[in-house]
Amino acid sequence: MENIRIVLVETSHGGNIGAVARAMKNMCLNELALVAPRQFPTEECMARASGADDILQEASVHQNLDEALVDCSLVIGASARLRSVSWPQLDPRECAELVLQRTVSGQVALVFGRERTGLSNAELERCNYLVNIPANPDYSSLNLGMAVQVVSYELMMASQHGSRTAPDTRELAGAGDMQGLFNHLEQALEDIGFLDPRKSDKLMRRLKRLFYRAEPDMDEIKILRGILSAAQGRKSARRE
Amino acid sequence: MENIRIVLVETSHGGNIGAVARAMKNMCLNELALVAPRQFPTEECMARASGADDILQEASVHQNLDEALVDCSLVIGASARLRSVSWPQLDPRECAELVLQRTVSGQVALVFGRERTGLSNAELERCNYLVNIPANPDYSSLNLGMAVQVVSYELMMASQHGSRTAPDTRELAGAGDMQGLFNHLEQALEDIGFLDPRKSDKLMRRLKRLFYRAEPDMDEIKILRGILSAAQGRKSARRE
Numbered sequence: 001m002e003n004i005r006i007v008l009v010e011t012s013h014g015g016n017i018g019a020v021a022r023a024m025k026n027m028c029l030n031e032l033a034l035v036a037p038r039q040f041p042t043e044e045c046m047a048r049a050s051g052a053d054d055i056l057q058e059a060s061v062h063q064n065l066d067e068a069l070v071d072c073s074l075v076i077g078a079s080a081r082l083r084s085v086s087w088p089q090l091d092p093r094e095c096a097e098l099v100l101q102r103t104v105s106g107q108v109a110l111v112f113g114r115e116r117t118g119l120s121n122a123e124l125e126r127c128n129y130l131v132n133i134p135a136n137p138d139y140s141s142l143n144l145g146m147a148v149q150v151v152s153y154e155l156m157m158a159s160q161h162g163s164r165t166a167p168d169t170r171e172l173a174g175a176g177d178m179q180g181l182f183n184h185l186e187q188a189l190e191d192i193g194f195l196d197p198r199k200s201d202k203l204m205r206r207l208k209r210l211f212y213r214a215e216p217d218m219d220e221i222k223i224l225r226g227i228l229s230a231a232q233g234r235k236s237a238r239r240e
Numbered sequence: 241m242e243n244i245r246i247v248l249v250e251t252s253h254g255g256n257i258g259a260v261a262r263a264m265k266n267m268c269l270n271e272l273a274l275v276a277p278r279q280f281p282t283e284e285c286m287a288r289a290s291g292a293d294d295i296l297q298e299a300s301v302h303q304n305l306d307e308a309l310v311d312c313s314l315v316i317g318a319s320a321r322l323r324s325v326s327w328p329q330l331d332p333r334e335c336a337e338l339v340l341q342r343t344v345s346g347q348v349a350l351v352f353g354r355e356r357t358g359l360s361n362a363e364l365e366r367c368n369y370l371v372n373i374p375a376n377p378d379y380s381s382l383n384l385g386m387a388v389q390v391v392s393y394e395l396m397m398a399s400q401h402g403s404r405t406a407p408d409t410r411e412l413a414g415a416g417d418m419q420g421l422f423n424h425l426e427q428a429l430e431d432i433g434f435l436d437p438r439k440s441d442k443l444m445r446r447l448k449r450l451f452y453r454a455e456p457d458m459d460e461i462k463i464l465r466g467i468l469s470a471a472q473g474r475k476s477a478r479r480e
Contacts, residue, residue: 019386136267139291142262145383145386216450
C-alpha cells in the first residue's frame with residue numbers, strides 16, 4: 001500500500017477531510033494531498049479524523065492540481081459514470097487491480113473533486129483513467145469521505161488477495177464418524193419413542209441432510225452423542 | 241436489492257444515522273431499522289442524510305434487537321475480526337453473495353453496533369454470520385457510516401454482476417423460530433440431565449453455532465422440536 005496518494009481538490013468542508021483521513025488510515029493508506037482546501041485544518045476536521053491526526057499533520061497542501069501530481073506516473077480521477085465521455089472508465093475493483101500493479105514501479109494518485117461539482121473537465125483530462133462507483137441512478141452522488149472509503153477498501157481487498165480468509169482449521173468429522181452419529185441417533189429416536197418405523201427412512205434422510213449441512217467437527221460429534229446417550233439413559237431410567 | 245434491512249443498534253450520534261441513510265440510498269437500499277437510538281431525529285442527522293430523508297422518514301424504531309429481527313431468516317452482524325471466536329466470519333464480498341442468495345426467499349438483516357463498542361456478545365450470538373471489513377490492524381475501527389457504505393457497496397456490486405450460486409429457495413427458519421428451538425433445547429438438556437449449569441453457557445453457544453450452520457427450514461425445526469419433546473417424555477406421556 002505504498003506509493004498511493006489520495007488527492008482532494010478544493011474540498012469545501014473540513015469535516016470531510018477528517019473523514020477521508022480516518023478512512024485512509026483504516027485502509028492502511030497514509031499519503032494525503034490537498035489542493036486549495038477551503039477550510040483546513042478545522043476543529044470538525046480533527047474530530048472526524050478521530051485518531052488519524054498523523055495523516056492530517058503530514059498532508060501536503062498545494063496551490064493547484066498539477067503541483068500535487070508532478071511525480072505521478074498514473075493518475076485516476078473519481079467521477080460519476082460518464083456516458084458521453086470515451087475516457088477509459090474503471091469500477092473500484094478494476095481500479096484497485098490496476099493501482100497495485102503500478103505502485104511497484106511508481107507513484108499513483110487517486111483524485112477526488114469538490115463536494116458538489118466533482119472534477120472539472122480540464123481536471124478529468126489530467127487523468128489516465130476515471131473510476132466510478134456503481135450507484136443508484138436516481139441518487140448517485142456519494143459523500144466525499146464515503147467515495148474515498150470505497151475506493152480505499154478495494155485497494156485493501158486487492159492487497160490482501162488470497163491471503164485473507166482464514167482456512168477452516170476445524171477437524172471435521174469423517175464419513176465413519178457421521179455414520180456413527182446417525183446410527184446412534186436412529187437408535188436413540190427409537191428408544192425415546194419418537195421414530196415411527198413406517199416413516200423412519202424419510203425422517204432419517206432429512207436429519208442426515210441437516211447434520212451434513214452443519215459440518216460438525218469431532219468435538220461436536222462427541223457433544224451430540226453425549227446428548228443422545230443422556231436422552232436414552234433418562235428413558236431407560238424411567239422404564240426401570 | 242429488496243428484503244435487505246440495515247439495523248443500527250443504540251447509535252449515539254444522529255449524524256451517523258443520517259450518513260447511513262445517504263449511503264443506503266446511494267446503493268439502492270431502503271429499509272432502515274433503529275434499535276434504541278440515542279439521538280433521532282436531529283438536525284445533523286437530516287443534514288448528513290442530504291436528500292435521503294425518505295429513508296429516515298420510513299425508518300422503523302424498536303425497543304430491542306429481537307423486535308427488529310423477528311421476521312428475518314438470515315442475520316449478519318458487523319464486527320472486528322475475532323480470532324478468539326469461531327463464529328462463521330465473512331468478508332464484505334462473501335457477505336454480499338450470501339445475502340443476495342437469500343433475499344429471494346426471505347428477509348435478511350445486516351446489524352451494526354454502537355460507535356465505540358460495537359455489538360455485545362449476546363447480540364453477536366443472535367447472528368448467523370459475522371461480517372468484518374479488512375482493516376489496518378493498528379487502526380481497525382471504521383466510522384459507522386463508512387462500514388455501512390462498504391457493505392452496501394459490495395451488495396450493489398454483487399447485484400450488478402449477478403450471483404454465481406443458485407438461490408436457496410427453502411423456507412428457512414426465522415430468528416424467532418431459532419430462538420424457540422434454542423430455548424426448547426436448553427430446557428430439554430436440563431430435563432434429561434445432560435446440562436451442567438456451570439458449563440451450560442459455553443455448551444449452548446457451541447450448539448447454537450452448530451444449528452446456525454445447519455440453517456434449518458421450518459419443517460426441520462418442527463422435527464427437531466418433536467425429538468426434544470419426545471426426549472422430555474411429553475410425547476410418550478401423551479400416548480399413555
